[in-house]
Amino acid sequence: MGLSRRRFLAGALSTTALAATGCAGTVAKPGDLSRLRVMAPASPGGGWDTTARLLQRVIRSTAIARNVQVFNVEGAGGTIGLGQLSRETDDALLMMMGLVMVGAIETNKSSVGLTDVTPVARLLGEPEIIVAPAASPYDSLGDFVRAWKDDPRGLPIAGGSAGGTDQVLAGLLGTAGGVDPKQINYIAYSGGGQSLAALLGNQVAAGISGIGEYGPQVLSGDLKGWAVSSEERSAQVPDVPTIKEAGFDVVVSNWRGLMTHPGIGEQPLADLIELVQRAHDTPEWRDVLAKQGWDDEFLAGADYGRFLADEEQRVSTILRQIGLV
Known part of the structure; x- marks a missing residue:
């Protein structure tokens, strides 16, 4: 185990003990905090900003x-905000x-990593979906991967920014299906609207994004829904199988x-840990998850620390295999 990983897990274990102390009532109630600041390290309207503002509303x-x-610090996939956080001393800041x-952090060669700040809690997860144009000759993910293995350059895949969740999923799926990650023809689009246009215009063989981005077109029949990236099928597109059901061990x-x-x-x-726990436990937060189509993936303390390290x-491994870092 590397030094940074040992430091990270040690901090997370300490966090678990602290959370237990807070639950025992030996520290002030988080409701007694006079203020709270939440940084969204991206532009307004994106996923991090939306989540921060919905959490703000619930609290x-x-x-x-x-x-x-809630305030925004834009730039470099969130690493500008991460650098700012590493220099902060405000105890009421998330x-x-x-x-x-x-x-x-990898693709921007950030000098600040997650081991340089303190984990509090994981809140939620949003499944990805793999889709294809309605006119695609491939009816299932398995059919596509077999063809993809023979001609990875000739079957381009649309997705979001380079090194992001969509490309990570493409790389993991390629590895699971025997496709050389370095040969994957991944086309990064700046927005979901652009990748959707490429799919509807039959300019790419497949697309990867959040279910909220492509789900309506799958339900309408304008796109084929091949698989979702969650452990279980999504209620938003209940007829679309998981990647595991399609035969590939990827989540x-x-x-x-x-x-x-x-x-x-x-x-x-x-x-802070207890404050987030209390917000998570409210009916109001459950309503947010349901309306947004997000999965409840709450973790705190050592569990969250181990998850982050893993x-x-x-992510580092697959980005290196792809050739991005």
Whole structure:
């Protein structure tokens, strides 16, 4: 086990003990916090920003804390915000982040990594979906992967930004299906609308994005839904099998979680963990998950720390196999 991984897990184990202390009532209630700041390290309107503002609404409406500010720090897949967080000392500060940041740390050669800040909790996950144009000659993911293995360059796949969740899933699927990751012809689009247009115009062989992006077109029959990346089928597209059902041992969740600054004291960290736990446990947050089509993937303490360390290793490995880092 590497030094950074040992440091990360040690911090996470400490976090678990702190959370237990908070639950025992030996620290101040998180509702007693006079204010809370939540950084969304991306532009307004994106996934991290939307999640941060929905969390803000729940915390305010349930009176867990009343003065909750969300602010944006844009740039470089969230690594600009991560760098800022690493220099912060505010004990009432959280940063929203997720799987995209894990890849961005690698592809942007960020000098600051996740081991340089403090994990608080993972909140949710959003499944991916693999689709194809309605006119595709391939009716299933298995049919496509067999053809893809023979001609990876000739069967381009549309998705989001380079090194992001969509490309990570493409690489993991290729590896599972015997496709050389370096030969995958992945076309990165800046927005879901552009990749959708490429699919509807038969300019690419397949596309990968969040279910919310392509789900309506799958339900309408404008796209073929080949597989979802979750452990179980999604209620949003119930007739679409999982990647595992299609015969490939791949599960990917576009998860989102919260971090805080390094060196935070024991009581403030316990307060933040309990605050997030209390928000997660509300009916209001359950309503948010249901309306957004997100999966409840809450983790805190050592479990979240182990997950982050494993995810860093998995993403780093596939990005190196693809040739991005």
